[in-house]
Structure formats: structure tokens, C-alpha cells
Amino acid sequence: MLEKVDLKKKISKIEYKGMVDGLRERLGELQRQARDLGIPVLVLFEGWDSAGKGTLINELILSLDPRGFNVYSIGEPDQEEAMRPYFWRFWNKTPQSGRMVILDRSWYTQMVAERVSKSASAQETEKKFYDSIAFERQLADDGTLIIKFFLHISEKEQRKRLEALEQEPAAAWRVTEADWEQHRQYNKYLPVVEEMLQQTDAESAPWTIVEAHDRRYATLKIIATVVQAIEKRLVLAEAGCPGIAVVGNPLSGLASAKIFTSSILAGADLTKTLKDVEYEKVMKLYQTRIRELEHIIYQKRVPVVIAFEGWDAAGKGGAIRRLTEHMDPRGYTVIPTSAPTDEEKAHHYLWRFWRNVPKAGHIAIFDRSWYGRVLVERVEGFCFESDWRRAYKEINEMEAQWVTFGVVLIKCWLHIDKEEQKKRFEERLANPGKQWKITGEDWRNREQWELYEAAVDEMFFRTSTSYAPWTLVEANSKEYARVKVIQSVIEAIERTI
Amino acid sequence: MLEKVDLKKKISKIEYKGMVDGLRERLGELQRQARDLGIPVLVLFEGWDSAGKGTLINELILSLDPRGFNVYSIGEPDQEEAMRPYFWRFWNKTPQSGRMVILDRSWYTQMVAERVSKSASAQETEKKFYDSIAFERQLADDGTLIIKFFLHISEKEQRKRLEALEQEPAAAWRVTEADWEQHRQYNKYLPVVEEMLQQTDAESAPWTIVEAHDRRYATLKIIATVVQAIEKRLVLAEAGCPGIAVVGNPLSGLASAKIFTSSILAGADLTKTLKDVEYEKVMKLYQTRIRELEHIIYQKRVPVVIAFEGWDAAGKGGAIRRLTEHMDPRGYTVIPTSAPTDEEKAHHYLWRFWRNVPKAGHIAIFDRSWYGRVLVERVEGFCFESDWRRAYKEINEMEAQWVTFGVVLIKCWLHIDKEEQKKRFEERLANPGKQWKITGEDWRNREQWELYEAAVDEMFFRTSTSYAPWTLVEANSKEYARVKVIQSVIEAIERTI
Incomplete structure (x- = not known):
């Protein structure tokens, strides 16, 4: 840290x-x-x-x-x-x-x-x-x-x-x-x-x-x-x-x-990028490797949890798509995290994430995660301050239990800067096929950029533990980000098996 | 337990x-x-x-x-x-x-x-x-x-x-x-x-x-x-x-x-007693031994803490007197615990007990102790319920730290029944030299006997730990109680040195 x-x-x-x-x-x-x-x-x-x-x-x-x-x-x-x-x-x-x-x-x-x-x-x-x-x-x-x-x-x-x-x-x-x-x-x-x-x-x-x-x-x-x-x-x-x-x-x-x-975010070098040729080559290699690993972890009964967080429009969806493109769909699940249902609200906020812990040998990919409490819920005031303050410890305890059990846990923060986000929002608006992706809420969240930044920084500081560190993914270049994500997953799994 | x-x-x-x-x-x-x-x-x-x-x-x-x-x-x-x-x-x-x-x-x-x-x-x-x-x-x-x-x-x-x-x-x-x-x-x-x-x-x-x-x-x-x-x-x-x-x-x-x-108290056999001859003989032996031990712990730098709790008129004073009668006064201190001073009130309730931890090689004898919070303060409503509930853990943590450091810790509860207490109160009233010992408060506390009993029971249950167990001293017979106290202290010290 x-x-x-x-x-x-x-x-x-x-x-x-x-x-x-x-x-x-x-x-x-x-x-x-x-x-x-x-x-x-x-x-x-x-x-x-x-x-x-x-x-x-x-x-x-x-x-x-x-x-x-x-x-x-x-x-x-x-x-x-x-x-x-x-x-x-x-x-x-x-x-x-x-x-x-x-x-x-x-x-x-x-x-x-x-x-x-x-x-x-x-x-x-x-x-x-x-x-x-x-x-x-x-x-x-x-x-x-x-x-x-x-x-x-x-x-x-x-x-x-x-x-x-x-x-x-x-x-x-x-x-x-x-x-x-x-x-x-x-x-x-x-x-x-x-x-x-x-x-x-x-x-x-x-x-x-x-x-x-x-x-x-x-x-x-x-x-x-x-x-x-x-x-x-x-x-x-x-x-x-x-x-x-x-x-x-x-x-x-x-x-x-x-x-x-x-500011840990401020230290991120967002100029990192990859040449197209290089990207295609590396991505192909990695996608093959991740499919092999998927079978190995199945045989060895290793559970894998991958959590994605990041700014709106940072490219979480694209990164997940590239990660799973060549994987065997029987081996993984993608779990999108949106506002909790009534049943979920009636339980502890970690309940729904516990429910979705993958079986040994399987991979669960969370598109947004249990970190919502210390990010959006904190910034938007959806919970009491005492709730999100307590959450750092609760999250660390949960992750420690998972890792002790043998879960390979990867947590990626996809990071772009405010300018890049604006560019991507505007591109989406200009593209009829992508307009649905952008709502008034996205623009409103953007206004809170500094508050989110402080929340992300505190999240890194309090939850980047020795057993479950964060991976900061510089994502102004989509290609670079996708490669770094898949590479981080491969490395984490290889360290364990 | x-x-x-x-x-x-x-x-x-x-x-x-x-x-x-x-x-x-x-x-x-x-x-x-x-x-x-x-x-x-x-x-x-x-x-x-x-x-x-x-x-x-x-x-x-x-x-x-x-x-x-x-x-x-x-x-x-x-x-x-x-x-x-x-x-x-x-x-x-x-x-x-x-x-x-x-x-x-x-x-x-x-x-x-x-x-x-x-x-x-x-x-x-x-x-x-x-x-x-x-x-x-x-x-x-x-x-x-x-x-x-x-x-x-x-x-x-x-x-x-x-x-x-x-x-x-x-x-x-x-x-x-x-x-x-x-x-x-x-x-x-x-x-x-x-x-x-x-x-x-x-x-x-x-x-x-x-x-x-x-x-x-x-x-x-x-x-x-x-x-x-x-x-x-x-x-x-x-x-x-x-x-x-x-x-x-x-x-x-x-x-x-x-x-x-x-009710652990209810299980105590209060008919236990000692013959006078036996008492004199044993007491003399023990008093000699405790003096020897006092020197040994001084040489070996072992700190000893003895806490006395018990019903009013259960004989704490007498037991402490017999315990220390032949001890070297440079080696021990008796610390009477009464209502906290203003300075003490301005700190955590454990502060004054921490201050009085003896130096290695010395003995501190507490006439009433840090257990006041879960006894009198609880029953009389001198603190919030959350305060005394939290206190069990706080006390266990404190005692664990002391014992880990090497403190020999002995905790005695001097137990008499309600009848015996009444008898002793009346004797005190009849004896001009002892009348000062008995106040209206003693009679009032007596009315709360059942509440105190429940508090004592819960105290035993939650604070009789493997590293710092309670000694229940049956004290209807003063002689029996005094011998059991000094014997318990001797045994505890001998186990350590």
C-alpha cells in the first residue's frame, strides 16, 4: 500500500x-x-x-x-x-x-x-x-x-x-x-x-x-x-x-x-497504451491461456472470484467480454450487480455476494461488487456513515475467509480520467446503438467525481490487503486495459495452481 | 465453567x-x-x-x-x-x-x-x-x-x-x-x-x-x-x-x-467450617509460607494481583488481614476501592486499576476491584447497560494482558448467605466498636440481594476464564474462608514460580 x-x-x-x-x-x-x-x-x-x-x-x-x-x-x-x-x-x-x-x-x-x-x-x-x-x-x-x-x-x-x-x-x-x-x-x-x-x-x-x-x-x-x-x-x-x-x-x-x-489514483499513468498489432497478438495468446487455466482450476477444484469496479464508461463490459470470449461457459458466471432487490435489502448487504460465491472449480465474475457500499452508497448517502465505515472491516473479513478457503480473488479498478469519460459519454450519445448506455444518472455521478475519487482512494487504502490486493488498471486505452485485466487474472491463478 | x-x-x-x-x-x-x-x-x-x-x-x-x-x-x-x-x-x-x-x-x-x-x-x-x-x-x-x-x-x-x-x-x-x-x-x-x-x-x-x-x-x-x-x-x-x-x-x-x-452461588456449600485448633495450626503454617513466597517472587520478579470481592460483611477485611499479617510490608500494597475520584471519573473506568498494577516482584491486594462495574454499578444503575455489558470483554482483555506479562492473578469471591449477613449486620450494630462499619446503604444493598446474585452469577460466567478463574470462597465460617483464601494464593503462586 x-x-x-x-x-x-x-x-x-x-x-x-x-x-x-x-x-x-x-x-x-x-x-x-x-x-x-x-x-x-x-x-x-x-x-x-x-x-x-x-x-x-x-x-x-x-x-x-x-x-x-x-x-x-x-x-x-x-x-x-x-x-x-x-x-x-x-x-x-x-x-x-x-x-x-x-x-x-x-x-x-x-x-x-x-x-x-x-x-x-x-x-x-x-x-x-x-x-x-x-x-x-x-x-x-x-x-x-x-x-x-x-x-x-x-x-x-x-x-x-x-x-x-x-x-x-x-x-x-x-x-x-x-x-x-x-x-x-x-x-x-x-x-x-x-x-x-x-x-x-x-x-x-x-x-x-x-x-x-x-x-x-x-x-x-x-x-x-x-x-x-x-x-x-x-x-x-x-x-x-x-x-x-x-x-x-x-x-x-x-x-x-x-x-x-x-491520491493513489492520481499516481496512475493513464498514457499507457498498446499497439494494435501487439494487442491482437497478446490477446490471442492470453485468451488461449485463460481457457486452459479454466480447465485446470476445474480439475483442481480451485474457486476464482473476479471483481470489477471502475468509473462509468471505463470499459468494464468490454474487459469482461474479452476475458470470457474464449472461455468455456460452463465454467464461469458473470454476475451483474445493480440496485438490490427487496429480498436482498431485507438481508445484510454482503448476503447477496456470499450467495454468489462460486463452487470450487468455478469462476464468478462480478460486474460491480460488494464495494458498492463504500463507493456509490457512501457518496450518494444511500447508507449511514457508520454503515460504510464498518464495511471496510466487514469486507476484509469476508475476503480473508474466502482466501483462506482457497479462493483466488482478483479485484480490478478500471481507471480513466474525467476528460476520457466525457469523450466516451459523448461518443455514446452520438452512436444510436449505444445511447441506451448513457443516462442522466451518469452525468450526475460525474458531477461527484471528486467525492468518488476520495472514496476510491480510501477504499484502496483500507481494503488493499496482503491477501486481497487491488489491481489498478489504467484504462484510458481500452486495449491496454483489456490486456492488463486478463494478464492479472492469469497471473493470480498461476500463482495458486 | x-x-x-x-x-x-x-x-x-x-x-x-x-x-x-x-x-x-x-x-x-x-x-x-x-x-x-x-x-x-x-x-x-x-x-x-x-x-x-x-x-x-x-x-x-x-x-x-x-x-x-x-x-x-x-x-x-x-x-x-x-x-x-x-x-x-x-x-x-x-x-x-x-x-x-x-x-x-x-x-x-x-x-x-x-x-x-x-x-x-x-x-x-x-x-x-x-x-x-x-x-x-x-x-x-x-x-x-x-x-x-x-x-x-x-x-x-x-x-x-x-x-x-x-x-x-x-x-x-x-x-x-x-x-x-x-x-x-x-x-x-x-x-x-x-x-x-x-x-x-x-x-x-x-x-x-x-x-x-x-x-x-x-x-x-x-x-x-x-x-x-x-x-x-x-x-x-x-x-x-x-x-x-x-x-x-x-x-x-x-x-x-x-x-x-x-446460579453458581446456589451450588456453594456454606456449611464448610474448620475446627479452632486446626485453624490455628494451618493458619500459622500458611502465614509462614506466604512470607517465604513473598521473598521468592521478589527475587524472581513475579508480580501478583489479588482481587477481593464479596457480599457486604462477608469478611474481606479479616481475610486480607490474616493474609498479610506476617508478610513484609515492603512487598505488598492493599488498595481499597471506593467510589472513584473526580480524576478517576474523567478517565476510562479501568484506568485506576491499570495505574495500580504492581511492579514485577510486588503484590497488589485489591479490596474490591474493577468488577465494581458489573456488580454495584450495574445493579445500582450507576452506568449504562451498554457500559457494563461491554465491561466483561474489557476486563477479560485486561486480565489476559496481565497474565501474558506474567502476573499471578487471584480473584476471590467471599460468599455468605442472606441469613449470615443479617446476623453479622446485627452483631455489628450491637458492638459499639463496629457500628461505624454498618450504614443505611448496607441495608439498602441487602434489599437488592437477588439482583446482586444474578450479577455475580453472570460475572462468574463471563469472566471466569482459563487464564484468570474465580475462586469461590465459602465464607459463612470466617475461619474456613480465611484459610481458603491464603491457601488459594499460595497455590497460585506456587504454580508459577
């Missing part, structure tokens, strides 16, 4: 000046309101060495009334602390009603380090992640607002920063051998950090990744995230009903929030 | 007749109300072979409108089912809005059998329990009311029933070799069943143990439990706020519910 984060994000000095004062002022107000309502707030910072935790914490507290918060720096446990159960020292630092606690590092630091150094087994680490979730859930259930930041920089950036620090006579002492050691192990840390983010991203205490190359960008994103989180928490507190969340657009609290979403 | 369940519970024919019609009628009404409000209800029956699942399910559905429910019998997965992920067939059977589904056996059956036969590892089984909790939580979050019964009979009763069945020509075919095989393995099943009950007892889907020796008793307990659960669910539905639970007495919905609590 982290490698997909766009670390090039930047904010110019002018933009920064235009926003920072308003945000700071708002944060100050919110701190007072949270205090008056007795809401405890816990903000923790994790991240790479040299990612700027200290600096960014300073930027955050600049906006705050110093009588209302404490900052704690978490190092190795001291002797007193080592003689108590692990969470003892963190319990001692939990904020009381109306106060804010900011942690520079947290309970996660040691867990990750122990895993990297192999002094803890995978199972022990998993247990510790579970304890962390329990700890956070207990506090959240009791009313604490928890905000978790992970400051992300690349290996290269880290080296640059360490070297720069070493050049500065006044700061050189801050660079220790341990820092360099961690740097050399960047790539060992990466998968453990990813696992930590994945395992401990909970509804009541989600992670926010901060692209920390640009200090201005990181500062604003942090302040904006805290502002948004407190705003939302206040709405709940005023509703007097913590179990129920608010309907509506999560970004509405902050008009400028858009620029802070971790 | 199960071995502590009082299986002698009975209801006479007359009592039964007096209650069953009213309960049935009420259940019928509630079924209609749940239907009108669109609430899905899932009732599952697990339990020993021959515990009477079939019969009792029939008794339950007698009260129901047959157009509103389905009964499914869960056997081995058929071929279609075996070709899908494990929960597929259970998802297919989830009730839709307003309907009730009753399951004769469930997802747990296979998990337990696989663990007993060792075809699944402990870790695999734990994973499956986790999947079960996730499944139930997903349904509950979506509004499904889940009621889980475990029908409990003793090994002896099971044998009796199997033999009786074999004698009946019309029924003999129903007794298979598999039944006898399971019977022979009763004691292998027991710990796995206990673990299942413990691991999967969730706030949103708690287990109810049904003492199933007496059919009338079991019938009434099942119907009463379903009645109560639906009543409570309707209150929530009407409040329009599923996240918030109702304050108040959980039994209030059903005046007769008292007789259905699984």
Missing part, C-alpha cells in the same frame, strides 16, 4: 499561507469546544525516522491552548515501566475528559521493531496488534477520540535527510548509528509497517497516512485531519448518540480537504 | 403450568412485533448429543406463528456446501428482516469436533472462533438479534439417555456408534466446549447455558430468554438508537427471570 502513496505532494508557500491561519484558528476553537464537552482526544504520531515527527508535532500544537494538552515522547520503557504489563505506561498517559494527549511514537514502535529484529514471532506480533486494537477500542467506546498518523517518506528521502543532518554541526549528534541501522533496514521495516497499518486500522481508530516529504503539505494535512475528526466527534456528541453516525459527505466539514486525500 | 453449573435445577409440573402459557403468549406477541419492526432474529442451539435439542426446539416453536420462522438442521456440509467457504451455507440461512431462523446446531459444531479429533490445530480453531465472532458481529451490527443456547447435561445423564433410547424399539435406530463415540469422549469435548463458550461469548451475541436435565426447566428458560431478548431489542429499536442501551435492571422485563439465572 505505502509504495502506492504519492509522495510528490506539495503545497506552495502562497497556498500554505492562504490556508494555515484559518485552519489554526478553527483548531483552537475546536479544542475549546471539545474541552467544554469533556471529550478526551488522543493523537499519536508514528512514522519513519527523520520523517519529521518532532517538527510536525510542534506545528500542530502551535494552534493549541497549552493548558489543554500534554505531549509525551515514547522511548524504550524505563525500569519502572518494564516491570509492568506492556500497556501500563500508555494507560497512564490516556487523556482525561476534555484534554488532549499527543504522543511522539506509541505502543506500535516497539512491536514493529521486535518483528523486524525477529525477537518476536509473527504470532506474538499479531497478538500485540490485537491488544492494541483492544486498547484503542476500549478508549473509543468510552468516548475518546483517537487520531493516528503515520508519517511516510521514501528510503531515498530518509537518506537525504540523515546526510543533511550530519552536515549540520549543531545537529549532527542527533544522527545515531541506530538511525542508520534503521535506514539500512528500510525494506525490512516496510512490510512490517504495512502489516501494522493494515491490522490495526479500525473503525474507531483509523490510520491517516501523511505524505511527509513536503513540510507545508504535511503540516496542513495533519491540522486539517485533526480539525475534521474533532468536528465530526462534536456532531456525534451533540446528537447525544455516539453509536449513530451522521449521514452525508465526510469531507463536507472542510472544503479544502480534497487536496489531502492520499 | 460448565462444571460449576447447577444441573439439579427443576421445575414442578404445577409451577410449569403456572408459567408456560403466559410466556408462550408473550412470545407470540413479541414475534409479531419483531416482524412489524422488521427485526431479524437468529436463535441457535448447541449442546451435548441427547441434550434434547430437537425436543426443546419444538417447545420453542409451539409458541410461534409458523409463517414467521424457519428451522434448519445443520449436519455435515453436503457436496455443494463443501465446495464453498465455510460460512457460505450459514450466510444463506441468515434471517431476513422480520423473520426468525432457528438452527439445530450451527457453525460451532464442526469447529469443536475438529479440535477434539485434533484435525485442526489450536491456532486454526482460534481463527475459526474469530471468524464466528466476525460473522455474528456483522449480522448484529446490521440489526439481527442473535440468541445462542448451549444445552448442558452431565456425562452421566448423557449415558442414561443413550441407554434409555436404545431400550426403546422405536427409537433405538437413532443411537449411532458416533453418539457413543462422542459420549466416550465427553471429557475430551469438555475443555474444547468451554473454550468455545469463552472465546465466542460476545456482547452482541452472548451465550446462554441451559441446564437441560429437567425438560420443564429447560423449556421455560429457553422461552423466557427469547422473550427477554426480543423485549430488550424492541426497546432499542423504539429508541431508534441501536448504539445506546437502556439503563436499568436487565431482569425487569420478566419478573420470573430470577429462577433462570445459572
Whole structure:
């Protein structure tokens, strides 16, 4: 996941000046309101060495009334602390009603380090992640607002920063051998950090990744995230009903929030294309191969699930057609997902997808899928916010069960840009045979492009798991997209059989 | 836990007749109300072979409108089912809005059998329990009311029933070799069943143990439990706020519910006593030993936590005094737990207990403890129902973390009966030096005896875990109680060092 984060994000000095004062002022107000309502707030910072935790914490507290918060720096446990159960020292630092606690590092630091150094087994680490979730859930259930930041920089950036620090006579002492050691192990840390983010991203205490190359960008994103989180928490507190969340657009609290979403989509290279000749040749090869694989998985009793999501007019239908063109129709089913029927509505929203899990040896192709809840239902307000927020975990649990059973699961997001979509809509309108494909709703959805973009990004972040990763299919070129889809399916099946 | 369940519970024919019609009628009404409000209800029956699942399910559905429910019998997965992920067939059977589904056996059956036969590892089984909790939580979050019964009979009763069945020509075919095989393995099943009950007892889907020796008793307990659960669910539905639970007495919905609590307390033999000579001798020995142990745990850096709970005037103070009389005061602290201070109230209710975790090598003795939330706070309505319901899990999580760290944890419930309490209250009143010990509050608490009893029983059931079991101390005889306390502490420490 982290490698997909766009670390090039930047904010110019002018933009920064235009926003920072308003945000700071708002944060100050919110701190007072949270205090008056007795809401405890816990903000923790994790991240790479040299990612700027200290600096960014300073930027955050600049906006705050110093009588209302404490900052704690978490190092190795001291002797007193080592003689108590692990969470003892963190319990001692939990904020009381109306106060804010900011942690520079947290309970996660040691867990990750122990895993990297192999002094803890995978199972022990998993247990510790579970304890962390329990700890956070207990506090959240009791009313604490928890905000978790992970400051992300690349290996290269880290080296640059360490070297720069070493050049500065006044700061050189801050660079220790341990820092360099961690740097050399960047790539060992990466998968453990990813696992930590994945395992401990909970509804009541989600992670926010901060692209920390640009200090201005990181500062604003942090302040904006805290502002948004407190705003939302206040709405709940005023509703007097913590179990129920608010309907509506999560970004509405902050008009400028858009620029802070971790746009994975923005990083997609949509210029990718294929020459016609190449396309024909490759497609033919792949279609033959997929038919062979279809028979192999039938014999080996491997179930396969392929889910397609993507923008309207991104070419899902065409991709599915090319994928199945030469397949044996007894081996696969295409399941179009539209608005739920009455019977489906009378069940859990995952019910209809569970029903359609293919038998071992068969392939189910979902044209749109269970991700509707965190996409269209979220953006259009067809469900409560608490419903779609809960859905990330529910989906991950469902997919984990499938994969554990042996399902080969492929999830493709077909990505086009707004311009390309417009072009395709207009082409459809101009073509009498295709006019039926385009409705007023498509144009309306298009107006919500930015909201969908944020929803897609969050979906990638929260549901691209090690056992069921997303495949981002660059689809401005239909040929390229079709080939990438079929190729991804082939690779996923070949990895398993 | 199960071995502590009082299986002698009975209801006479007359009592039964007096209650069953009213309960049935009420259940019928509630079924209609749940239907009108669109609430899905899932009732599952697990339990020993021959515990009477079939019969009792029939008794339950007698009260129901047959157009509103389905009964499914869960056997081995058929071929279609075996070709899908494990929960597929259970998802297919989830009730839709307003309907009730009753399951004769469930997802747990296979998990337990696989663990007993060792075809699944402990870790695999734990994973499956986790999947079960996730499944139930997903349904509950979506509004499904889940009621889980475990029908409990003793090994002896099971044998009796199997033999009786074999004698009946019309029924003999129903007794298979598999039944006898399971019977022979009763004691292998027991710990796995206990673990299942413990691991999967969730706030949103708690287990109810049904003492199933007496059919009338079991019938009434099942119907009463379903009645109560639906009543409570309707209150929530009407409040329009599923996240918030109702304050108040959980039994209030059903005046007769008292007789259905699984009274572990009732099984305590309060006639246990000790001769004075014996008491003096044993106490002296034990006090010497505990002092030795105190030094050993200091050297070995083992932390010890001892929690005392019990009825007013049960003798907690005296027991603590005898326990510590000859101990080195530098090695232990007694922490009296009274109403929380303002600072404590401003934190999570477990915060003050976490703060008082002893250092490794030291002993912390809690005179009353973190169990206050599920005892006095529950009964007196000092917290929301959702708070104390959540607390069982929170407490188990906390204790698990302590024990994993190496804490020796001993939890004693000092038990006296109502008569003995009255006697002691009166003695205190008659003794000018002890009058201060008795207040109007003590008499008021006494009036709530039955409610406290139910709370204690539920506490035992939900928090007597394999890693932190309760010790029930029969305390009508002060001498007996003091010796049992100190003995339990000695044994627990000796098991660890």
C-alpha cells in the first residue's frame, strides 16, 4: 500500500499561507469546544525516522491552548515501566475528559521493531496488534477520540535527510548509528509497517497516512485531519448518540480537504497504451491461456472470484467480454450487480455476494461488487456513515475467509480520467446503438467525481490487503486495459495452481 | 465453567403450568412485533448429543406463528456446501428482516469436533472462533438479534439417555456408534466446549447455558430468554438508537427471570467450617509460607494481583488481614476501592486499576476491584447497560494482558448467605466498636440481594476464564474462608514460580 502513496505532494508557500491561519484558528476553537464537552482526544504520531515527527508535532500544537494538552515522547520503557504489563505506561498517559494527549511514537514502535529484529514471532506480533486494537477500542467506546498518523517518506528521502543532518554541526549528534541501522533496514521495516497499518486500522481508530516529504503539505494535512475528526466527534456528541453516525459527505466539514486525500489514483499513468498489432497478438495468446487455466482450476477444484469496479464508461463490459470470449461457459458466471432487490435489502448487504460465491472449480465474475457500499452508497448517502465505515472491516473479513478457503480473488479498478469519460459519454450519445448506455444518472455521478475519487482512494487504502490486493488498471486505452485485466487474472491463478 | 453449573435445577409440573402459557403468549406477541419492526432474529442451539435439542426446539416453536420462522438442521456440509467457504451455507440461512431462523446446531459444531479429533490445530480453531465472532458481529451490527443456547447435561445423564433410547424399539435406530463415540469422549469435548463458550461469548451475541436435565426447566428458560431478548431489542429499536442501551435492571422485563439465572452461588456449600485448633495450626503454617513466597517472587520478579470481592460483611477485611499479617510490608500494597475520584471519573473506568498494577516482584491486594462495574454499578444503575455489558470483554482483555506479562492473578469471591449477613449486620450494630462499619446503604444493598446474585452469577460466567478463574470462597465460617483464601494464593503462586 505505502509504495502506492504519492509522495510528490506539495503545497506552495502562497497556498500554505492562504490556508494555515484559518485552519489554526478553527483548531483552537475546536479544542475549546471539545474541552467544554469533556471529550478526551488522543493523537499519536508514528512514522519513519527523520520523517519529521518532532517538527510536525510542534506545528500542530502551535494552534493549541497549552493548558489543554500534554505531549509525551515514547522511548524504550524505563525500569519502572518494564516491570509492568506492556500497556501500563500508555494507560497512564490516556487523556482525561476534555484534554488532549499527543504522543511522539506509541505502543506500535516497539512491536514493529521486535518483528523486524525477529525477537518476536509473527504470532506474538499479531497478538500485540490485537491488544492494541483492544486498547484503542476500549478508549473509543468510552468516548475518546483517537487520531493516528503515520508519517511516510521514501528510503531515498530518509537518506537525504540523515546526510543533511550530519552536515549540520549543531545537529549532527542527533544522527545515531541506530538511525542508520534503521535506514539500512528500510525494506525490512516496510512490510512490517504495512502489516501494522493494515491490522490495526479500525473503525474507531483509523490510520491517516501523511505524505511527509513536503513540510507545508504535511503540516496542513495533519491540522486539517485533526480539525475534521474533532468536528465530526462534536456532531456525534451533540446528537447525544455516539453509536449513530451522521449521514452525508465526510469531507463536507472542510472544503479544502480534497487536496489531502492520499491520491493513489492520481499516481496512475493513464498514457499507457498498446499497439494494435501487439494487442491482437497478446490477446490471442492470453485468451488461449485463460481457457486452459479454466480447465485446470476445474480439475483442481480451485474457486476464482473476479471483481470489477471502475468509473462509468471505463470499459468494464468490454474487459469482461474479452476475458470470457474464449472461455468455456460452463465454467464461469458473470454476475451483474445493480440496485438490490427487496429480498436482498431485507438481508445484510454482503448476503447477496456470499450467495454468489462460486463452487470450487468455478469462476464468478462480478460486474460491480460488494464495494458498492463504500463507493456509490457512501457518496450518494444511500447508507449511514457508520454503515460504510464498518464495511471496510466487514469486507476484509469476508475476503480473508474466502482466501483462506482457497479462493483466488482478483479485484480490478478500471481507471480513466474525467476528460476520457466525457469523450466516451459523448461518443455514446452520438452512436444510436449505444445511447441506451448513457443516462442522466451518469452525468450526475460525474458531477461527484471528486467525492468518488476520495472514496476510491480510501477504499484502496483500507481494503488493499496482503491477501486481497487491488489491481489498478489504467484504462484510458481500452486495449491496454483489456490486456492488463486478463494478464492479472492469469497471473493470480498461476500463482495458486 | 460448565462444571460449576447447577444441573439439579427443576421445575414442578404445577409451577410449569403456572408459567408456560403466559410466556408462550408473550412470545407470540413479541414475534409479531419483531416482524412489524422488521427485526431479524437468529436463535441457535448447541449442546451435548441427547441434550434434547430437537425436543426443546419444538417447545420453542409451539409458541410461534409458523409463517414467521424457519428451522434448519445443520449436519455435515453436503457436496455443494463443501465446495464453498465455510460460512457460505450459514450466510444463506441468515434471517431476513422480520423473520426468525432457528438452527439445530450451527457453525460451532464442526469447529469443536475438529479440535477434539485434533484435525485442526489450536491456532486454526482460534481463527475459526474469530471468524464466528466476525460473522455474528456483522449480522448484529446490521440489526439481527442473535440468541445462542448451549444445552448442558452431565456425562452421566448423557449415558442414561443413550441407554434409555436404545431400550426403546422405536427409537433405538437413532443411537449411532458416533453418539457413543462422542459420549466416550465427553471429557475430551469438555475443555474444547468451554473454550468455545469463552472465546465466542460476545456482547452482541452472548451465550446462554441451559441446564437441560429437567425438560420443564429447560423449556421455560429457553422461552423466557427469547422473550427477554426480543423485549430488550424492541426497546432499542423504539429508541431508534441501536448504539445506546437502556439503563436499568436487565431482569425487569420478566419478573420470573430470577429462577433462570445459572446460579453458581446456589451450588456453594456454606456449611464448610474448620475446627479452632486446626485453624490455628494451618493458619500459622500458611502465614509462614506466604512470607517465604513473598521473598521468592521478589527475587524472581513475579508480580501478583489479588482481587477481593464479596457480599457486604462477608469478611474481606479479616481475610486480607490474616493474609498479610506476617508478610513484609515492603512487598505488598492493599488498595481499597471506593467510589472513584473526580480524576478517576474523567478517565476510562479501568484506568485506576491499570495505574495500580504492581511492579514485577510486588503484590497488589485489591479490596474490591474493577468488577465494581458489573456488580454495584450495574445493579445500582450507576452506568449504562451498554457500559457494563461491554465491561466483561474489557476486563477479560485486561486480565489476559496481565497474565501474558506474567502476573499471578487471584480473584476471590467471599460468599455468605442472606441469613449470615443479617446476623453479622446485627452483631455489628450491637458492638459499639463496629457500628461505624454498618450504614443505611448496607441495608439498602441487602434489599437488592437477588439482583446482586444474578450479577455475580453472570460475572462468574463471563469472566471466569482459563487464564484468570474465580475462586469461590465459602465464607459463612470466617475461619474456613480465611484459610481458603491464603491457601488459594499460595497455590497460585506456587504454580508459577
